[in-house]
Amino acid sequence: MTTVININGEILSPEKGNISVFDHGFLFGDSVYEVLITYRGILLKIKEHLQRMSLSAKAIGLKLPYTYEGFLNEIKRTITAGNNKESYIRIVVTRGVGEINIDPLSCLTPNTIIYVSEFLGYSEGLYKDGINLVIVSIKRNIKESLNPGIKTGNYLNNILAIMEAKKRGADDGLMLNAEGFLTESTTSNFYLVKDEVVITPSLECGVLEGITRGIVLELARENGIHAEERMIRPEEIREADEAFITSTTRGIMPVTICDDRRVGEGRPGELTKRLIVLYKNKLEEIVSMDSYLL
Numbered sequence: 651m652t653t654v655i656n657i658n659g660e661i662l663s664p665e666k667g668n669i670s671v672f673d674h675g676f677l678f679g680d681s682v683y684e685v686l687i688t689y690r691g692i693l694l695k696i697k698e699h700l701q702r703m704s705l706s707a708k709a710i711g712l713k714l715p716y717t718y719e720g721f722l723n724e725i726k727r728t729i730t731a732g733n734n735k736e737s738y739i740r741i742v743v744t745r746g747v748g749e750i751n752i753d754p755l756s757c758l759t760p761n762t763i764i765y766v767s768e769f770l771g772y773s774e775g776l777y778k779d780g781i782n783l784v785i786v787s788i789k790r791n792i793k794e795s796l797n798p799g800i801k802t803g804n805y806l807n808n809i810l811a812i813m814e815a816k817k818r819g820a821d822d823g824l825m826l827n828a829e830g831f832l833t834e835s836t837t838s839n840f841y842l843v844k845d846e847v848v849i850t851p852s853l854e855c856g857v858l859e860g861i862t863r864g865i866v867l868e869l870a871r872e873n874g875i876h877a878e879e880r881m882i883r884p885e886e887i888r889e890a891d892e893a894f895i896t897s898t899t900r901g902i903m904p905v906t907i908c909d910d911r912r913v914g915e916g917r918p919g920e921l922t923k924r925l926i927v928l929y930k931n932k933l934e935e936i937v938s939m940d941s942y943l944l
Contacts, residue, residue: 675744679804780906892919
């Protein structure tokens with residue numbers, strides 16, 4: 651496994667990959683980021699990831715230091731240097747070095763850090779047996795405070811949530827919004843299946859517009875699967891036939907226990923398994939059409 655770091659265009663080993671202690675990303679979480687992977691050597695959904703990062707940067711008033719093509723070139727350079735079979739890529743753009751106060755006006759130059767390491771994926775057992783989620787007491791940020799739709803480095807809300815979930819013996823935490831409706835897990839979008847209808851919290855509930863979430867909704871439309879985006883009450887988990895989560899690194903992962911109750915029959919449901927197959931087929935389709943060969 652090889653990990654390499656690209657800091658402002660300079661590719662370094664992890665031991666030499668350092669930034670200033672005065673960087674506002676380090677001091678205050680003042681940064682935006684994206685995570686993506688390769689599949690058969692292809693950067694999956696790179697356009698969508700970089701577009702979302704641009705929107706996140708705009709939302710916090712951060713000017714990105716590279717154009718789309720500039721980011722693409724640096725990502726490809728870093729992946730080549732890592733020389734892994736498949737790569738995990740994390741792009742972080744910080745506000746940059748400034749004075750030790752929260753006012754960003756002293757930060758004149760953003761820092762860009764690109765982490766590349768080998769992507770091994772998750773255990774097959776998790777897809778076979780499913781994972782255990784628990785509803786945590788930590789609420790999802792409200793839009794008027796820190797919009798969950800913006801992918802920033804300020805992650806303490808999610809950290810506290812997964813700490814609580816792990817303490818309670820679960821794999822991950824499922825977070826509610828201030829009104830008490832389901833939103834998402836700490837790093838993944840969440841879905842229920844009831845009577846062969848896929849139901850996921852709407853963006854208005856306070857969730858990230860996940861790239862994989864978009865693929866799942868597209869797959870549903872293309873394959874005659876009814877899907878709904880709406881507010882979901884926690885009690886609906888008890889009535890659900892199936893549940894699953896999605897993210898760039900996880901793909902589609904079944905949930906078989908949620909809030910200390912078995913979901914459906916306590917094993918991955920048939921519609922979830924069908925979507926997993928459709929998702930894998932979609933990746934192959936993306937790879938065959940994508941021009942960003944490495």
